[in-house]
Amino acid sequence: xxxxFVHCSRGLRRSCSIRxxxxxxxxxxxxxxxxxxxxxxxxxxxxxxxxxSVEVLVGQGKLWSGNLRCFHSVPSSAVSGLNVxxxxxxxxxxxxxxxxxxxxxxxxxxxxxxxxxxxxxxxCSNFSRGFLGKSRSFSSSGEGESIQYxxxxxxxxxxxxxxxxxxxxxxxGKDSDLSVCVVEKGAEVxxxxxxxxxxxxxxxxxxxxxxKNEEAPINVPVSSDKFWFLTKDRAFSLPCPFDxxxxxxxxxxxxxxxxxxxxxxxxxxxxxxxxxxxVLYDDDTVVGIKxxxxxxxxxxxxxxxFQQGVALKGRITLLAEGCRGSLSEKLLRKFNxxxxxxxxxxxxxxxxxxxxxxxxxxxxxxSVIHTLGWPLDNKTYGGSFLYHMNDRQVxxxxxxxxxxxxxxxxxxxEFQKLKHHPAIxxxxxGGSVLQYGxxxxxxxxxxxxxxxxxxxxxxxxxxxxxxxxxxxxxxxTAMKSGMLAAEAAFSALQEGSSMDMYWDALRKSWIWEELxxxxxxxxxxxYGLLPGLGVSAFEHYxxxxxxxxxxxxxxxxxxxxxxxxxHPPIEYPRPDGTLSFDVPTSLHRxxxxxxxxxxxxxxxxxxxxxxxxxxxxxxxxxxxxxPARVYEYVPDEEGKLKLHINAQxxxxxxxxxxxxxxxxIEWTVPEGGGGPGYSIM
Amino acid sequence: MKIMVAIKRVVDYAVKIRVKPDxxxxxxxxxxxxxxxxxxIALEEALRIKESGLASEVVAVSMGxxxxxxxxxxxxxxxxxxxxxxxxxxxxxxxxxxxxxxxxVEVEKPGLxxxxxxxxxxxxxxxxxxxxxxxxxxxxxxxxxxxxxKEKQAxxxxxxxxxxxxxxxxxxxxxxxxxxxxxxxRYATLPNIMKAKSKVVKKYTPQDLNVEIKADLExxxxxxxxxxxxxxxxxxxxxxIDKLKNEARVI
Numbered sequence: 001x002x003x004x005f006v007h008c009s010r011g012l013r014r015s016c017s018i019r020x021x022x023x024x025x026x027x028x029x030x031x032x033x034x035x036x037x038x039x040x041x042x043x044x045x046x047x048x049x050x051x052x053s054v055e056v057l058v059g060q061g062k063l064w065s066g067n068l069r070c071f072h073s074v075p076s077s078a079v080s081g082l083n084v085x086x087x088x089x090x091x092x093x094x095x096x097x098x099x100x101x102x103x104x105x106x107x108x109x110x111x112x113x114x115x116x117x118x119x120x121x122x123x124c125s126n127f128s129r130g131f132l133g134k135s136r137s138f139s140s141s142g143e144g145e146s147i148q149y150x151x152x153x154x155x156x157x158x159x160x161x162x163x164x165x166x167x168x169x170x171x172x173g174k175d176s177d178l179s180v181c182v183v184e185k186g187a188e189v190x191x192x193x194x195x196x197x198x199x200x201x202x203x204x205x206x207x208x209x210x211x212k213n214e215e216a217p218i219n220v221p222v223s224s225d226k227f228w229f230l231t232k233d234r235a236f237s238l239p240c241p242f243d244x245x246x247x248x249x250x251x252x253x254x255x256x257x258x259x260x261x262x263x264x265x266x267x268x269x270x271x272x273x274x275x276x277x278x279v280l281y282d283d284d285t286v287v288g289i290k291x292x293x294x295x296x297x298x299x300x301x302x303x304x305x306f307q308q309g310v311a312l313k314g315r316i317t318l319l320a321e322g323c324r325g326s327l328s329e330k331l332l333r334k335f336n337x338x339x340x341x342x343x344x345x346x347x348x349x350x351x352x353x354x355x356x357x358x359x360x361x362x363x364x365x366x367s368v369i370h371t372l373g374w375p376l377d378n379k380t381y382g383g384s385f386l387y388h389m390n391d392r393q394v395x396x397x398x399x400x401x402x403x404x405x406x407x408x409x410x411x412x413x414e415f416q417k418l419k420h421h422p423a424i425x426x427x428x429x430g431g432s433v434l435q436y437g438x439x440x441x442x443x444x445x446x447x448x449x450x451x452x453x454x455x456x457x458x459x460x461x462x463x464x465x466x467x468x469x470x471x472x473x474x475x476x477t478a479m480k481s482g483m484l485a486a487e488a489a490f491s492a493l494q495e496g497s498s499m500d501m502y503w504d505a506l507r508k509s510w511i512w513e514e515l516x517x518x519x520x521x522x523x524x525x526x527y528g529l530l531p532g533l534g535v536s537a538f539e540h541y542x543x544x545x546x547x548x549x550x551x552x553x554x555x556x557x558x559x560x561x562x563x564x565x566x567h568p569p570i571e572y573p574r575p576d577g578t579l580s581f582d583v584p585t586s587l588h589r590x591x592x593x594x595x596x597x598x599x600x601x602x603x604x605x606x607x608x609x610x611x612x613x614x615x616x617x618x619x620x621x622x623x624x625x626x627p628a629r630v631y632e633y634v635p636d637e638e639g640k641l642k643l644h645i646n647a648q649x650x651x652x653x654x655x656x657x658x659x660x661x662x663x664x665i666e667w668t669v670p671e672g673g674g675g676p677g678y679s680i681m
Numbered sequence: 682m683k684i685m686v687a688i689k690r691v692v693d694y695a696v697k698i699r700v701k702p703d704x705x706x707x708x709x710x711x712x713x714x715x716x717x718x719x720x721x722i723a724l725e726e727a728l729r730i731k732e733s734g735l736a737s738e739v740v741a742v743s744m745g746x747x748x749x750x751x752x753x754x755x756x757x758x759x760x761x762x763x764x765x766x767x768x769x770x771x772x773x774x775x776x777x778x779x780x781x782x783x784x785x786v787e788v789e790k791p792g793l794x795x796x797x798x799x800x801x802x803x804x805x806x807x808x809x810x811x812x813x814x815x816x817x818x819x820x821x822x823x824x825x826x827x828x829x830x831k832e833k834q835a836x837x838x839x840x841x842x843x844x845x846x847x848x849x850x851x852x853x854x855x856x857x858x859x860x861x862x863x864x865x866x867r868y869a870t871l872p873n874i875m876k877a878k879s880k881v882v883k884k885y886t887p888q889d890l891n892v893e894i895k896a897d898l899e900x901x902x903x904x905x906x907x908x909x910x911x912x913x914x915x916x917x918x919x920x921x922i923d924k925l926k927n928e929a930r931v932i
Contacts, residue, residue: 145872187693188713254711274871294868303865310871434699591713593695677696679711 144290144308149181149269151489152288152314154276154327156184157193158252158475159461160320161259161268162207163482163489168266169207170490178493180268181312183291185275185652187673189260192322192652194353194439194681195252195475196385196397198222198244198368202510203479208262217254220390222247223366228423230374235423241540242370242471249366249387251355251395252475253678275669279327280311286456288313289327294671297597316489316499317457320482323348323440324654326668328463331454340451345556346444346465347522349382350655352415352627353397353438354586355389355680358431363392370472371424375417378529380404381522382411384418385472386427393434393680394427399472401443401525402557402625402659406567410624412438413572416580420573428579436589437681438627438653441474442467446519447550452481452506453499460485466511470521470536477511484509517545526554561661564619583629587649591677592628594670600647601670602630602656609664610643618661625655651676682792682853683738684727686761687782688720690745690752691802704902707802716752718866719797721759722859725866726827727795728760735829738762740789744781746770750882757877758869764882765789769894775807777894782808783815784890791854793836798823798858809858819851823860829853 151167153160164180171177186192199218204211211218222244228235260270276289288311295306319328324346332338338345369386376382381401388394398415419428442448442465449466452459460482467474488502506512520539525532539545554560575581604610614620615633620643622631628649633641652675657667692698693713701708716724727739741756743749744767753764767781786794799806813820821827821838825846828837840847841860851857869877887894915921925932 145870147872147875187715191713269875271871271874291871305865305867307868307870312871589697591693591696677693677713679713 144311146311146313147181148179149288149312149314150178150493151180151316151318152312153180153182153318153320154289155320155322155325155461155463156182156186156189156260156270156272157256157320157322157461157478158259159463159478159482160184160318161189161256161263161482162203162479163318163320163460163486164263164268164270165207165259165266166483166486167490168263168268170487172266174490174494176494177267178490181314182263182268182270183274183276183289183312184270184272185669185672186272186675187677188257188272189270190253190257190679191272191677192675193253193256194351194437194676194678196351196353196387196395196472197250197252197255197475198387198473199248199250199252199255200471200473200476201246201248203476203483207479207483214262216258218248218250220249220365220388222249222368223364224368226367226369228369228371228373230371230418230421230423232374233422235371235421238372241536242368244368249368249389249395251389251680253681273673274310275672276312276321276327277309277669279317279330280313284455286317286331286454288317292669292671296599296671298599300599303597314457315493318482318485318489319457319459319463320461320478321463323442323462323465324657324667325459325463326657328459329657331459332450335454337450337452337454337459338448342447342449344444344447344553346442346448346450347401347403347553348440348557348655348658349399349401349443350411350440350625350627350653350659351397351399351438352412352436353395353681354436354589355434356394356396356428356431357392357434358394358427359429360392362427362430363394364388365390371418372529372533374421375414376400380406380409381525381529381532382414384415384424386424394431395681396424396428399441402440402655403554403560405560405562406570407561407564407618407621408567408570408624410570410572412583412586412627413570416575417573419579425579433581433586433589435591435678435680436586437676437678438651438655440654440658443469443522444553445469445522446515447523447553449515451503452485453503458485458488458499458502466515468514468518470518470540477514480509480511481506484511519545520547520551523551523553526551557658558661558663561618561621561659563617569619583627587628587651590628590651591679592649592651592675593677594648594650594674596648598671598674600645601668602645602647602650603666603668605664605666606662609662611641613662614643614660614664615641622656622660622665625659627651627653627655631656682736683740683789684730684736684793684795685740685742685782685786685789685791686720686724686727686756687742687744687778687794687796687808688724688752688756689717689797689800689802690714690743690749691717691800694718694801700903700905704904706900706903714748714752716755717797717800717802719799719801719859719861721797721866722861722863723795723797723857724756724759724761725864726824726857726859727793728867729864730793730827730829731760735831736793740765740791742767742782742785744769744773744778753882754874754877755869757880757882758874759867760873761880763880765885766882767885767887767890769887771894771896772900773894774896774898775805776811776897777892778808779811779815780892781887781890782812784892785885786816788890793829793853794818794856796856796858798860809856813856816854816856818854818856820856820858821849821851822858824857825860825862827857827863 153164160182164182167178167180225240225242225244227238227240229238264270274291277292278290279286280288280290290311291309293309295303297303319325321328365388367388370383372383382399384398386396398418400411442462444465450464452464461478462474466477466481484505485502488499488505491497492499521536524535620633623633628651630646630649632644634644636642654667656665693715696713699708730736731739739761740763741753741761742765743753750766753766757764796809809822821840823841824838825841826839834853836851836853836855838849838857
């Protein structure tokens, strides 16, 4: 075993001085077996990213550490002297090149202890293939613990929990049992759940018919429904297109918590605080997921609290990650599920929400208000919602479709502007904000539904996309999709039928008919606000979805961003601290927290694109649409603007993954347990 | 040697807390609760001592409403062997906690008690000290390093005090309270969480332990701190002196 422990330099983590006695004894045997098994490629490619980082501390100059495909460079300024601390079997590769890349000295090798010597190779142009391909690498995603279940569900949201509950109900009915595991990246069930929410209990009536007697947090029926068109100073009442009779104003986060309790009562194992970061394959069949490694520091090295991720294998895997789920998007691409489905790309909107506590005499439980118009212009689709819950609490939110063109648009600031409108201001005056949050939602509807079945499992809920846009409701369809997938999974596991039954069941269900009838509302707005309203009125009162054609969506959201030079910058008013706030104040109210010492979970596919493309051509739109101020362009030592990523602020809304013009930003899961802490959203 | 660790279920440190409208306390409904960070550090230290072979068992104790069992389960998932839950529905103040812990010490007879230095909800910093007093055991509070010596049955504790670091040698059995820099608590892994479900959590009530809970403190009012006023840019030194004299009244 290598015993060349050297002092770490000042800038490095404390964790580098490994005290051998304190490491669990199984660690070294795991290491040895990983090396002896040779190179272990992460089947899903780079998804694991840093989780396969090598236990190498920095040497002189730039040092590349990581697995075969993902490397993280450590700047030479962080180190001094040739200090290298290696574990046996470690692969490292360092190069020192001067500023202009004149002289490249490659020094690569594998630490001794396992019979592999140090080699010097020059001009290793593609080191990932050339050098490492021939040697053994230690990948922490090599061997780890693996636990087998019948069904593994990723995401404890309405769809995931409905699927879990339905599975257990069917087990009880047929007197058999299936082991069901739900993993959730939030610190607790409901922590990452955000929604308006006017709840249609249709799916819940089917799932848990006696919910009224089981203390479900559904107790504010809709009492009034208003629809306003706003101009800068006035609000015009329009005929209300919604029919919310029988619906309730709820906090979806609370409802999901309750669903979680019901699921646990039925024997579902729910594990919050664990993020599914990788899909596991056997050939081309999905056999489960792997959770994130925990305890990796910012530069990719393992801290003393390092815990390897666990493989959760399921005979069926259901992905219920919500809108733009990171694993779901990978599978949609891998198995071409969009083409196999209804073919259109998905379109999205960003919803930003605050829960206010307002004055008693202004509070009307069950009151539902939607607005259109100001502050958005005629070319941008979006609006606001205001729902009165109980306990003097009010859900106020602003939704902007992400196919907006003006790169200077800042959805968060538009929301702050909206609150100053006289019709809204009079309600909020004297009140205070309890929580803040943001999340993207699907607007593609019927046209964008992908084929949701892949070998080994299926995609349910908003990860596939069943939101009814004109109704602005997606919870009931997400729950129903989970239930249908559960029924298909149950017969697949007990009788060996195919998961394709899920697709057939979807097409025969009320989800299909509902979404089909609602398919032409949103695409009509491609032509502008007034044509959109016109077509919507026709659809609603005359045609009711019976038109023989289906309108198509416009460009994908990221392509719809126009270049900055065609638009004047928008000046937003400063927050006043009582009605409108700055982002850090709002962010504090989202209870967002991530361990700061972890690799940034927002990956740039090409690190030069922000400064090369986003900033000059689009004026850095990510610094404007991100509702958490994750992306900032700050001047460096030479005064040039550089992108700075405050990954710790991330609200997990996925707007950047959707809207980045060159699709350069990839949202991946951070360490489990991080992210927002919604409780009443 | 058995180590007993006391853990408290508190509002999670990342949550933005709110004062209840009637000013009787902090809003704890629908709010994320987790283990007090200092208690996590205490438990981590106990687990490390056990892993180094100097202790045989780690027992995690928590007191309060039934939901405390979740916190104990997290402790069991980190590696504690057994849990004890003292069920009591109302708030428990440090002296009551210390009396209950003393009663448990008489039952369990641990060789070492490790507590967090304070809880992040009340910031009392009293329980460890009161407990040591009741038991008449030596105490090493604000520990930033703990080294046990089995033969001499003593613990060397580095304490973070205002003036620097003070090193004490305590004869066991002793009470140690942990400070932030002692260690970095481990994550509870998924397999360990699953194993923890089958570990034993024993339930007691204060009556079982013959302890009478007397509320010796009464919370009269809880208010938010006054909002920090906006700073003012002054134009001259004279103006500064004038403000210090007449507005702040410090000179």
